[in-house]
Amino acid sequence: MTLLENLAAGFELVANFESVFALAGGVLIGVIAGAIPGLSATMAVALTLPFTFAMQPITGILLLLGVYKGGIFGGSIPAILIKTPGTPASSATILDGHPMVKNGQAGKALGMALWASCTADLISNLALILCAGWLAAFALKFGPPEFFTLILFSLTIIAGVSGDSLLKGIVSALFGLILATIGLDLVYGTNRFTLNDPNLMGGLNFIAVLIGLFAIPEILAMVWNPKSNEGETQSLGKEWVTFAEYKRCFKSIVRGSFIGVFLGSIPGIGAAPSAFLSYSEARRKSPNKENFGKGEIEGVAASESGNNGVAGATLIPLLALGIPGDVITAVIIGAFMVHNLQPGPMMFLNSPDIIYGLFMGLIISSVFLFLIGSVAIRAFRYVADIPRGILFPAVMVLCVYGCYAVNNNIFDVGVMFAMGWLGYVMLCKGIPAAPFLIAFILGPLLEDNFRQSMLMSGGSGEILVRGPITWFFWTLTIITIVAIIRSGLGKKKAEAVEHGNQE
Amino acid sequence: MLNNSYFSTGLASLILSLFLLFVAIPYGVTAPSNVTNIVLSPVFWPEVLSVLLGITGIALMISGRSAVKDSVAELLPTKGCYKRIAFLAVLMAAYVAAIPVLGLVWTSMISFVALAVLIKTSHPRTALISAVVIPLVLYMFFAHVAGMAIPQGEFLRLP
CATH class of the missing domain: 1.10.287 (Helix Hairpins)
Known part of the structure; x- marks a missing residue:
C-alpha cells in the first residue's frame, strides 16, 4: 500500500463520531488536568487508561493521546497565571509568562502559549508521520541481539537523564527490572518470586504499578502537607496576542519545535529539557535578549514550542521500535497492550490502518487543542478553584476503580497502594520514578531478547556484538554513560566550588 | 560531609x-x-x-x-503530618479489606469522606455530595457501560 492509501485507510478509521469525540474529550480532560496544580499529564493519562478498556483500540488510544497533548498545554496555564507549573514541562514557561501576568498581559501570554503549542504540535506530528515509517522499515532488520542493545541503550539514557543523579536513576531502573521478573519464567515457566500465589504468577499488573507510582504519591504528599499547591489566580487582562506578535516569534517557535522533535525522538529526554533548551536558544538569538525573564513574549513562545514539539516525536520510538519515548508514552503503551497490540515495526505491517489512523487523529488533535485551549484559558479560574479537599479523595476513588477494572481483582488494588508508598519513598529520596516504570515495561522485553539471543548462539555472548547495528547501540550506550558521568562530575565540581565560596 | x-x-x-x-x-x-x-x-x-x-x-x-550537598528538596514536617500519614496507611489497608464485605461503591464513599476529613476539606458539604456521586457515577460507567463486575458486598446491592 502507498502512503496515500494508508492515510486514506487511517482516515476512514478515525472519521467517525466515537474517535472524534474521544479525541476532543481527551484534549479537554488533558487541559483540565494539566491546569490543576498537583495533577500532571502523566497522572491524567494513567487515570484515563482504565476507561479505554471497553473502547475500540483506535478510539481508546486517541483518547489517551488527546489527554497527553491537552495535558502538556494545560500545564502552561497555571505556570503563567499562578507561577505553579501544572506539569514539569511548563517550568520554563514561568520565566517570562508570569512576569507578563504581573505586567497585566496574562491574556497575551496565554494566547501566545496556545499558538506556539499548536504550531509546535503540528510540526511534531508531521515529523512523526515522516520519520516513524522510515524508522520502522529499518527496524525490521533487527533481531533479538539488536533489540537487546537498543533497549539497553534506551534504559541507560532514561536512567541517566531522568533525575539529578545517574546512580539514583540506575537504582530506579534496577528496581523496575527486578520487579518485572516476578511471575512465571519466560522460557521454562517456573516460579519466580511468586510465593506460590496465583495472583503473582502473571507478574505484577502494569496498570496497578503505574497508577500506584504516579497518582498515589501525590495523595500522600497532599496528606503530608494539605496546604501545598495553593496559589493566587490573576485576571487575564485586556490585551490579547496579535498576528504580528506571532509572526515576530515564528522563528523561535519553529526552532523550538525542531528542538522538541529532536529531543523527543530520543527515548527518555522528555519535554522539560527541550523547553529550557528552546528558551535559552531563543534568548541567545533574540534582539530583545535583555528583556527575557522580565516578560518577553518570545520567551513564552520558545518554551511552549519546545515542550509541545516533544509530544508527537516521543511517539516515533514508541510506534517504530516499541520503545516508549517518555513516561507518558510508557503509559500509552499500556493501552496498546490491553488491546493486544504490540507497537513496533511489525505493527506497520500487520495493522497499518491503526498506525495511520493515529497519525490522522494526531493532526486533528492539533485543531482540537487550539479550539479547546482557547476556551480553557478563559475558564481556568473555575478549574484552578477545585478544592483540593475534594479533588484528592476523588483521585483516590478513581485510582481504585481504574485499577480494579483491569482484571476485576482486589489484589491489584493492594499492589497499587503498595506501589504508591514505594513511589512516595522514592519521591522523598529524590529517586526518579520514570526509569522505574520504563524499566518495568521494558524489563521482560530486555530479558526475552537476551535469552533468545543466548538460545540462538548456544550461550555465546559474541552474538551481542554480531553486526554494525549492535555495535552502533553499544557505542551510543558507552558515549551516553561517559557523557552523563562527565556532566555529573562537572556538577559536583561546581557544587564544591560554590560550597567553598560560601564557607 | x-x-x-x-x-x-x-x-x-x-x-x-x-x-x-x-x-x-x-x-x-x-x-x-x-x-x-x-x-x-x-x-x-x-x-x-x-x-x-x-x-x-x-x-x-x-x-x-x-557529596557536598543533597539535591533532594526536603519535605518539611508539618503539624500532625506523621499522624495523618499513619492514618492514611490504615485507611488504604481498610479500603482493600472492606471491598469484599461492603462492596466497592460503599467502601469508596466511606473512604472518600475519611480522606476529605483527613486533609481537612474546607467544603464539607460538597465533599459529602461528591463522596456519594463520584463512586456511583463510576459504578454506572464500569458496571453498565464497560460491562465489568463491580464487587457489591454482602449487605446492600446496587442495580
Missing part, C-alpha cells in the same frame, strides 16, 4: 541486593535441574540485576560520603 539521601538509598539498595542474592532468589526462584547453561537459567537474570543493584548501592554510599 554525609549526604543522607545518597547514603540511605545506597544502603537500602545494598541490603536489598544481599537479601535477593541470599534469601529471595535461592528460596523464591525455581530453576529446573536440566539447565546446562547458566545464562539460560531462570535465576541468571535476577542474580545479575541483584549484583548490579549491590554495586550501584555501594557507589551511591561512596558518592553520599563525598
Whole structure:
C-alpha cells in the first residue's frame, strides 16, 4: 500500500463520531488536568487508561493521546497565571509568562502559549508521520541481539537523564527490572518470586504499578502537607496576542519545535529539557535578549514550542521500535497492550490502518487543542478553584476503580497502594520514578531478547556484538554513560566550588 | 560531609541486593535441574540485576560520603503530618479489606469522606455530595457501560 492509501485507510478509521469525540474529550480532560496544580499529564493519562478498556483500540488510544497533548498545554496555564507549573514541562514557561501576568498581559501570554503549542504540535506530528515509517522499515532488520542493545541503550539514557543523579536513576531502573521478573519464567515457566500465589504468577499488573507510582504519591504528599499547591489566580487582562506578535516569534517557535522533535525522538529526554533548551536558544538569538525573564513574549513562545514539539516525536520510538519515548508514552503503551497490540515495526505491517489512523487523529488533535485551549484559558479560574479537599479523595476513588477494572481483582488494588508508598519513598529520596516504570515495561522485553539471543548462539555472548547495528547501540550506550558521568562530575565540581565560596 | 539521601538509598539498595542474592532468589526462584547453561537459567537474570543493584548501592554510599550537598528538596514536617500519614496507611489497608464485605461503591464513599476529613476539606458539604456521586457515577460507567463486575458486598446491592 502507498502512503496515500494508508492515510486514506487511517482516515476512514478515525472519521467517525466515537474517535472524534474521544479525541476532543481527551484534549479537554488533558487541559483540565494539566491546569490543576498537583495533577500532571502523566497522572491524567494513567487515570484515563482504565476507561479505554471497553473502547475500540483506535478510539481508546486517541483518547489517551488527546489527554497527553491537552495535558502538556494545560500545564502552561497555571505556570503563567499562578507561577505553579501544572506539569514539569511548563517550568520554563514561568520565566517570562508570569512576569507578563504581573505586567497585566496574562491574556497575551496565554494566547501566545496556545499558538506556539499548536504550531509546535503540528510540526511534531508531521515529523512523526515522516520519520516513524522510515524508522520502522529499518527496524525490521533487527533481531533479538539488536533489540537487546537498543533497549539497553534506551534504559541507560532514561536512567541517566531522568533525575539529578545517574546512580539514583540506575537504582530506579534496577528496581523496575527486578520487579518485572516476578511471575512465571519466560522460557521454562517456573516460579519466580511468586510465593506460590496465583495472583503473582502473571507478574505484577502494569496498570496497578503505574497508577500506584504516579497518582498515589501525590495523595500522600497532599496528606503530608494539605496546604501545598495553593496559589493566587490573576485576571487575564485586556490585551490579547496579535498576528504580528506571532509572526515576530515564528522563528523561535519553529526552532523550538525542531528542538522538541529532536529531543523527543530520543527515548527518555522528555519535554522539560527541550523547553529550557528552546528558551535559552531563543534568548541567545533574540534582539530583545535583555528583556527575557522580565516578560518577553518570545520567551513564552520558545518554551511552549519546545515542550509541545516533544509530544508527537516521543511517539516515533514508541510506534517504530516499541520503545516508549517518555513516561507518558510508557503509559500509552499500556493501552496498546490491553488491546493486544504490540507497537513496533511489525505493527506497520500487520495493522497499518491503526498506525495511520493515529497519525490522522494526531493532526486533528492539533485543531482540537487550539479550539479547546482557547476556551480553557478563559475558564481556568473555575478549574484552578477545585478544592483540593475534594479533588484528592476523588483521585483516590478513581485510582481504585481504574485499577480494579483491569482484571476485576482486589489484589491489584493492594499492589497499587503498595506501589504508591514505594513511589512516595522514592519521591522523598529524590529517586526518579520514570526509569522505574520504563524499566518495568521494558524489563521482560530486555530479558526475552537476551535469552533468545543466548538460545540462538548456544550461550555465546559474541552474538551481542554480531553486526554494525549492535555495535552502533553499544557505542551510543558507552558515549551516553561517559557523557552523563562527565556532566555529573562537572556538577559536583561546581557544587564544591560554590560550597567553598560560601564557607 | 554525609549526604543522607545518597547514603540511605545506597544502603537500602545494598541490603536489598544481599537479601535477593541470599534469601529471595535461592528460596523464591525455581530453576529446573536440566539447565546446562547458566545464562539460560531462570535465576541468571535476577542474580545479575541483584549484583548490579549491590554495586550501584555501594557507589551511591561512596558518592553520599563525598557529596557536598543533597539535591533532594526536603519535605518539611508539618503539624500532625506523621499522624495523618499513619492514618492514611490504615485507611488504604481498610479500603482493600472492606471491598469484599461492603462492596466497592460503599467502601469508596466511606473512604472518600475519611480522606476529605483527613486533609481537612474546607467544603464539607460538597465533599459529602461528591463522596456519594463520584463512586456511583463510576459504578454506572464500569458496571453498565464497560460491562465489568463491580464487587457489591454482602449487605446492600446496587442495580
